[in-house]
Amino acid sequence: xxxxxxxxxxxxxxxxxxxxxxxxxxxxxxxxxxxxxxxxxxxxxxxxxxxxxxxxxxxxxxxxxxxxxxxxxxxxxxxxxxxxxxxxxxxxxxxxxxxxxxxxxxxxxxxxxxxxxxxxxxxxxxxxxxxxxxxxxxxxxxxxxxxxxxxxxxxxxxxxxxxxxxxxxxxxxxxxxxxxxxxxxxxxxxxxxxxxxxxxxxxxxxxxxxxxxxxxxxxxxxxxxxxxxxxxxxxxxxxxxxxxxxxxxxxxxxxxxxxxxxxxxxxxxxxxxxxxxxxxxxxxxxxxxxxxxxxxxxxxxxxxxxxxxxxxxxxxxxxxxxxxxxxxxxxxxxxxxxxxxxxxxxxxxxxxxxxxxxxxxxxxxxxxxxxxxxxxxxxxxxxxxxxxxxxxxxxxxxxxxxxxxxxxxxxxxxxxxxxxxxxxxxxxxxxxxxxxxxxxxxxxxxxxxxxxxxxxxxxxxxxxxxxxxxxxxxxxxxxxxxxxxxxxxxxxxxxxxxxxxxxxxxxxxxxxxxxxxxxxxxxxxxxxxxxxxxxxxxxxxxxxxxx
RNA sequence: GGCCUUGUGGUCAAGCGGUUAAGACGGAGCCCUCUCAAGGCUCAAUCCCGGGUUCGAUUCCCGGCAGGGUCACCA
Numbered sequence: 359x360x361x362x363x364x365x366x367x368x369x370x371x372x373x374x375x376x377x378x379x380x381x382x383x384x385x386x387x388x389x390x391x392x393x394x395x396x397x398x399x400x401x402x403x404x405x406x407x408x409x410x411x412x413x414x415x416x417x418x419x420x421x422x423x424x425x426x427x428x429x430x431x432x433x434x435x436x437x438x439x440x441x442x443x444x445x446x447x448x449x450x451x452x453x454x455x456x457x458x459x460x461x462x463x464x465x466x467x468x469x470x471x472x473x474x475x476x477x478x479x480x481x482x483x484x485x486x487x488x489x490x491x492x493x494x495x496x497x498x499x500x501x502x503x504x505x506x507x508x509x510x511x512x513x514x515x516x517x518x519x520x521x522x523x524x525x526x527x528x529x530x531x532x533x534x535x536x537x538x539x540x541x542x543x544x545x546x547x548x549x550x551x552x553x554x555x556x557x558x559x560x561x562x563x564x565x566x567x568x569x570x571x572x573x574x575x576x577x578x579x580x581x582x583x584x585x586x587x588x589x590x591x592x593x594x595x596x597x598x599x600x601x602x603x604x605x606x607x608x609x610x611x612x613x614x615x616x617x618x619x620x621x622x623x624x625x626x627x628x629x630x631x632x633x634x635x636x637x638x639x640x641x642x643x644x645x646x647x648x649x650x651x652x653x654x655x656x657x658x659x660x661x662x663x664x665x666x667x668x669x670x671x672x673x674x675x676x677x678x679x680x681x682x683x684x685x686x687x688x689x690x691x692x693x694x695x696x697x698x699x700x701x702x703x704x705x706x707x708x709x710x711x712x713x714x715x716x717x718x719x720x721x722x723x724x725x726x727x728x729x730x731x732x733x734x735x736x737x738x739x740x741x742x743x744x745x746x747x748x749x750x751x752x753x754x755x756x757x758x759x760x761x762x763x764x765x766x767x768x769x770x771x772x773x774x775x776x777x778x779x780x781x782x783x784x785x786x787x788x789x790x791x792x793x794x795x796x797x798x799x800x801x802x803x804x805x806x807x808x809x810x811x812x813x814x815x816x817x818x819x820x821x822x823x824x825x826x827x828x829x830x831x832x833x834x835x836x837x838x839x840x841x842x843x844x845x846x847x848x849x850x851x852x853x854x855x856x857x858x859x860x861x862x863x864x865x866x867x868x869x870x871x872x873x874x875x876x877x878x879x880x881x882x883x884x885x886x887x888x889x890x891x892x893x894x895x896x897x898x899x900x901x902x903x904x905x
Numbered sequence: 906g907g908c909c910u911u912g913u914g915g916u917c918a919a920g921c922g923g924u925u926a927a928g929a930c931g932g933a934g935c936c937c938u939c940u941c942a943a944g945g946c947u948c949a950a951u952c953c954c955g956g957g958u959u960c961g962a963u964u965c966c967c968g969g970c971a972g973g974g975u976c977a978c979c980a
Contacts, residue, residue: 519907520976558908710918712973730943865938872941
């Protein structure tokens with residue numbers, strides 16, 4: 359068979375360059391020894407999720423701790439799934455979490471010398487290489503229809519055989535020249551398949567940068583490399599792009615592990631040097647007692663917008679991801695509490711081999727700790743940013759008075775006190791936490807644990823002596839006095855020694871006052887709360903709090 | 906089902922032939938304390954099972970079992 363003729367009949371494009379030209383066009387990158395080139399290669403199917411961030415963070419850290427390059431490539435070979443604005447969304451979302459690209463699609467950089475970074479715009483390179491494979495007898499046209507393929511699959515399934523297009527099932531593999539041209543003449547659509555040279559009885563030991571040694575068999579599937587629309591499949595585009603973009607380390611989800619044999623064969627057949635691979639484990643969750651991969655459809659916590667709208671501090675999400683990405687990160691952080699997480703020596707060998715369950719408690723803890731490192735002003739800026747995007751109109755009115763909010767935050771955060779408080783987990787809960795400082799969102803729950811007469815007597819007694827000028831100890835002395843006046847123990851030690859002698863302790867008295875003023879049995883330092891509210895509002899609330 | 910892969914407390918996990926089997930989150934308790942939070946201290950809780958190899962296995966080998974992934978003209 360005249361393969362040259364076949365190739366140019368199948369792929370008649372006359373704008374294709376000789377293969378060496380592509381090599382010249384994308385020369386080796388000039389980087390330091392040990393520098394890794396990594397990439398994020400999403401398909402523009404919608405919004406980026408936590409799993410993408412997880413993987414992107416690993417890519418970004420590895421590239422940037424080795425003096426390498428982290429680039430963005432868009433795998434838009436499946437136009438059915440394309441969503442407008444997805445690329446911008448990927449960049450914006452990652453940027454919000456502090457993950458930035460050096461090069462790639464929609465990235466403004468002088469480094470953009472390996473583009474185009476959209477696969478659809480690279481069609482000629484793929485076609486040139488597919489053409490070459492046909493000429494070399496390593497690829498062939500396949501005219502099988504979807505129905506035929508399905509029928510074969512059913513037959514294979516019924517016979518408990520391996521499904522796919524291989525061996526005797528590869529009907530078009532040995533089509534005669536006449537048959538091929540007859541099909542072409544009849545206008546039958548075709549795909550280009552790899553003529554696999556592999557044999558599944560041959561085992562290959564492969565070293566994965568994350569998973570370690572894994573054993574796979576050679577590929578024997580005649581996979582599609584060019585779809586009927588002339589656009590490559592993922593496998594083919596991956597081999598060509600990562601070769602010409604000079605990716606040194608491919609980090610991708612472990613769902614790709616099973617198609618690794620295909621990639622191994624493709625790199626071999628194309629004569630490309632194989633990059634290193636690191637297959638990451640996926641983030642899991644327990645659902646109805648079953649452990650499963652976090653799903654884009656079912657799990658809102660997978661969406662990055664979820665973290666934004668809930669008001670998680672972006673750096674906290676990143677640090678949480680770092681703790682599951684590199685198990686020694688937490689330890690390092692405790693030793694270097696002031697250091698930026700970027701100073702941590704990220705190591706791909708420390709990445710876990712099995713899927714981690716997503717742990718919201720852990721995230722909350724990290725978020726709380728992270729927020730507690732901010733000043734009141736920084737906290738205000740963060741909360742205010744959330745409020746302007748996700749808050750209510752009332753929130754926005756409240757936050758317009760920055761000085762007042764900062765006064766509250768100083769209290770909530772315990773700034774200036776002996777111990778820094780860690781009350782705020784995320785912006786949303788933080789904003790709700792201070793609602794009681796505003797009359798229009800003050801929603802008291804008068805859950806007193808004492809009878810009406812006692813409550814009123816305590817409140818009246820305190821209201822009569824309250825002075826805004828009192829410092830904490832003077833204030834507390836008055837509370838103790840009210841306690842004594844109403845049959846409560848003024849000293850905790852007295853109460854503990856003889857609880858039966860008292861109605862309760864000074865703590866119970868403070869609770870009554872706290873409920874009246876804040877509407878809740880728990881709050882930060884009551885004396886300071888009253889100070890922030892001011893005398894007139896404090897007195898008004900005390901009065902309103904009587905039963 | 907075939908193939909690949911994983912298996913240390915509830916969760917994330919150190920460990921890499923001999924350890925009282927780290928640490929963190931979560932849980933319980935105590936202290937502190939006007940409550941809560943924070944902080945300090947303490948406690949409970951783990952090597953999937955069965956065979957080997959070995960003086961000795963959480964660690965090495967084999968076999969089960971359980972979990973995960975994957976079997977497209979999707980990526």
